[in-house]
Amino acid sequence: MEEKDLIISAKRGDQLAFAMLFKNNYPFLVKYLIKITMNPDTAEELAQETMAKCVEKIGMFNGKAKFSSWLISIATNLFIDQQRKSQREKNWKYQEETSRRMKWQLESRNEEWNDALSALGKLKEDIRIPIILKHYYGYSYEEIGEMMKISAGTVKSRVHNGIMAVREELKLHDEPKSAAARTRTSR
Amino acid sequence: MTNRKVLPLEHEHQDENDLAAIKEIEDGLDLLEKNVPVYTPDLQFFEQLITDQKQIMKKKLLRDLAIFIVVALLVVSSVLFMLYQLPVAFFILQGIVTVFIIAYSTVSFVKQVNGT
Structure with missing residues (x-):
């Protein structure tokens, strides 16, 4: 059937x-x-x-x-x-603790863990969810907006801010830009 | 369209970093997808869940219906009591309700017009 x-x-x-x-x-x-x-x-x-x-x-x-x-x-x-x-969203420690427990669970079974997951775990759920829906499940901003009852523009900005936060956590900075700035200041 | 030619190189680099972060996220979520075991219960479990939920819904519907009937009877009996025992109060109440409905509808309509 x-x-x-x-x-x-x-x-x-x-x-x-x-x-x-x-x-x-x-x-x-x-x-x-x-x-x-x-x-x-x-x-x-x-x-x-x-x-x-x-x-x-x-x-x-x-x-x-x-x-x-x-x-x-x-x-x-x-x-x-x-x-x-x-009101757990206000409790940042709770979210961190949850992802740490998940990490421990995986590692205790000799499975791998990835730093991006720790970074995702630190994000608030209203930012983490759109990132997962967009970049793992491939839904469009409009579809995610319908699912979460928010506008597509809000979804887009949340995904962008979330990615920026993950980049910060993973230390994926704009090195040439900062290097250029450094050379400019040294002159 | 013409502005596309002068996109700064920094943006390209930023995109690279974004893509790297997205790739890390995808890999991490893939680890969860593959390594966290999920046990799927048998069909009977789901059937029982549906039966239980339908029972809860039935009980809720009956409770809501009972509350509605009791409230409706109370309202109707008090209105009838007023009409026969205190006709002046009844007509004053009718007037107040009519004015309130007109005022409420007008305010909502004005708000809607101003909002658009």
Whole structure:
């Protein structure tokens, strides 16, 4: 059964079709949530909440976008709301701690870690999410704007600022520019 | 279009650094994608989740409906009580509500016009 048929059946109230849709999209959803939360436990909890919300809202799904895109759009908004409610966004240490725990988890299994992930972990979620959606999943600024309920221009500026912050963390500075400035001042 | 020819070289260098940062981000996220194991539960788990959620929705709908009916009965009975026992108060209330609706609609309309 194709995804479109499953969606039609799910809309009609077929629980098995709904369950199959969820099962097919579950790994994609959880992996996306791991990337934005940097915490596998939170990712699994959020995935279940996302699916519960999805059952509520399936009637509103118009089928224009892919089902997986709709799922991550719901998941993104749930995560942002959750962060706002718990006011964790104000707690910078919490985010750093989460990414450090993730690093430790990977390294304890002899897996690699990448400094860009630490840099991403230090960013606020409303900046980290657009970067992940744009540069990992390849969504357009307009699509991300629709998902996050903000304008495409805001998405663009958040992605730009986020990349600049990551560059700072990774120490990818404009060396020739600063070198030129140095020679100018030495003269 | 003509301005394109005089793009400063600094921008090109900046783009290179941006691309390098983006590449690092992509590699890092790829590590998470490949190295964090995800266990997918069986079909029954998802079916149970859907059944539970539908039960919650049903309960919520019944609760909301009950609240709506109780509030509606209260409003209707108090209005009828006023009409038969305190007709003056009833007509004053009708007048106040009408004025409020007209004022609210006018203010909203003016705000909308000024906003566009």
